[in-house]
Amino acid sequence: MNLLIMSLIISLISFILIYAVTPSLIKKFGEIGLIVPDVHKSDADLIPTFGGIIILSGYALAVILFILQPFQIITLDISFKISAALLTIILIGLLGGLDDLKPIRQRYKFLLPACFSFLIILACRNQSTSVAFPVIGSLGFGIIYLICFIPLAITTASNFTNMLAGFNGIEAGSGFVACAAISIIGFILGKFEVVILTLPLAAALLAFLRYNWYPSKIFPGDSGTMMIGAVIASAAIIGKIEVPCMIVLIPHAMDFTLKLLNRRPFSQRQIYGNTAIHQNGILYPPPYPALLHMPLRLTKLTEKQLVKNVICLEVAFAVIAIIIAILIY
Amino acid sequence: MINRGNYLRSPLTVFMLTLICSLVVLLATFFSLCVGWVLSRGLYPILNALVTTVFGLIGFISGTKGVWELSVKMSKNEEKTTE
Numbered sequence: 001m002n003l004l005i006m007s008l009i010i011s012l013i014s015f016i017l018i019y020a021v022t023p024s025l026i027k028k029f030g031e032i033g034l035i036v037p038d039v040h041k042s043d044a045d046l047i048p049t050f051g052g053i054i055i056l057s058g059y060a061l062a063v064i065l066f067i068l069q070p071f072q073i074i075t076l077d078i079s080f081k082i083s084a085a086l087l088t089i090i091l092i093g094l095l096g097g098l099d100d101l102k103p104i105r106q107r108y109k110f111l112l113p114a115c116f117s118f119l120i121i122l123a124c125r126n127q128s129t130s131v132a133f134p135v136i137g138s139l140g141f142g143i144i145y146l147i148c149f150i151p152l153a154i155t156t157a158s159n160f161t162n163m164l165a166g167f168n169g170i171e172a173g174s175g176f177v178a179c180a181a182i183s184i185i186g187f188i189l190g191k192f193e194v195v196i197l198t199l200p201l202a203a204a205l206l207a208f209l210r211y212n213w214y215p216s217k218i219f220p221g222d223s224g225t226m227m228i229g230a231v232i233a234s235a236a237i238i239g240k241i242e243v244p245c246m247i248v249l250i251p252h253a254m255d256f257t258l259k260l261l262n263r264r265p266f267s268q269r270q271i272y273g274n275t276a277i278h279q280n281g282i283l284y285p286p287p288y289p290a291l292l293h294m295p296l297r298l299t300k301l302t303e304k305q306l307v308k309n310v311i312c313l314e315v316a317f318a319v320i321a322i323i324i325a326i327l328i329y
Numbered sequence: 330m331i332n333r334g335n336y337l338r339s340p341l342t343v344f345m346l347t348l349i350c351s352l353v354v355l356l357a358t359f360f361s362l363c364v365g366w367v368l369s370r371g372l373y374p375i376l377n378a379l380v381t382t383v384f385g386l387i388g389f390i391s392g393t394k395g396v397w398e399l400s401v402k403m404s405k406n407e408e409k410t411t412e
Contacts, residue, residue: 131378133362133366133381134359135359135363136362136363136366136381139366139374139377139378139381139382140374140375140378141375141378141379142374142375142378144375144378144379247355250351250354250355251351253389253393254351254354254393254396257389257393257394258393258394258397261390261393261394289397294347294350294396294397294400295340295343295344295346297400297401297403297404298343298346298400298403298404299339299340299342299343301343305340309340309343309344309347312344312348313344313347313348313351316348316351317351320355
């Protein structure tokens with residue numbers, strides 16, 4: 001119970017901090033020119049970006065407060081794992097921040113998060129290397145889990161959440177749902193290291209959503225989107241809840257796969273341009289495959305309706321993930 | 330001019346379709362995982378795990394591609410209906 005109270009306190013700190021600090025930073029980022037056009041509006045206003053750094057700072061501060069708390073309510077091993085995960089998350093968030101300032105090549109966004117995951121590999125070297133699947137049971141991956149599965153999970157999850165983005169509130173909204181669901185799974189299964197990693201981020205994203213919701217006053221940028229994936233993957237590995245976390249990320253994975261399977265992966269936006277906006281804010285998708293283009297091809301949707309659609313889809317998968325977690329663990 | 334969106338007008342209907350498509354992908358992945366697991370059950374445990382994962386990935390990718398093609402077909406049919 002102490003752990004639950006402690007994780008609620010740090011989440012509250014993370015929420016209050018981000019809720020209070022964001023308005024002044026929106027102004028500051030605007031002044032120093034960290035702005036990008038809001039491409040899905042007919043007048044394409046310039047909106048401050050780089051909000052992910054605010055989320056990362058609030059989140060990191062909350063988790064560090066937990067690690068440094070004097071009550072010794074967690075073992076040294078769990079403390080080490082959380083610290084390793086936090087360091088990886090910070091590095092990935094900073095990589096995203098660098099991408100916000102000066103665009104970096106997609107290949108580096110794949111390679112570097114995998115390299116940063118060595119800290120998690122180090123922290124988890126003594127834990128089980130099997131993954132529990134529904135019906136099938138546990139599959140032992142042996143050394144492959146450490147040298148392939150962990151780097152691949154960290155890098156793919158960071159890029160999954162980075163891809164399903166670009167509309168007001170979609171990143172913070174879907175990230176909030178995913179992190180809240182994983183926190184619930186961690187709580188139900190009694191894996192408090194998972195709750196400590198994901199609940200402060202859920203709180204941070206909820207506070208940020210207040211400013212990121214349609215019409216956005218700030219965007220999270222790659223620093224925000226990449227760190228969401230990094231947190232989910234770290235929680236999955238440290239808490240050994242890989243399959244429920246994979247299920248939570250299915251909408252993101254579908255979007256990523258559709259973009260990957262194209263003739264020119266991940267560069268379709270440069271070729272075809274952004275989603276077009278017609279009268280009354282109706283969106284018309286460009287002709288390349290993406291998850292968000294599926295509903296847009298079938299009906300007339302505004303940006304707000306599309307984002308609500310995706311968040312509802314995320315909620316559905318979150319519920320499935322919670323049910324499966326209860327069934328298999 | 331093509332008047333899109335008259336046939337499947339409701340956003341709720343479209344949400345349900347997207348959800349069903351995503352669930353189909355989830356089921357395809359799970360089915361492929363099971364097939365991979367059954368086929369490689371006698372092998373060395375790591376090989377069994379790897380073959381199962383590869384089958385799961387194949388199921389996920391083909392499921393995703395399949396539902397995208399279905400949505401393209403549906404939107405084309407809709408355009409024809411409303412043209």
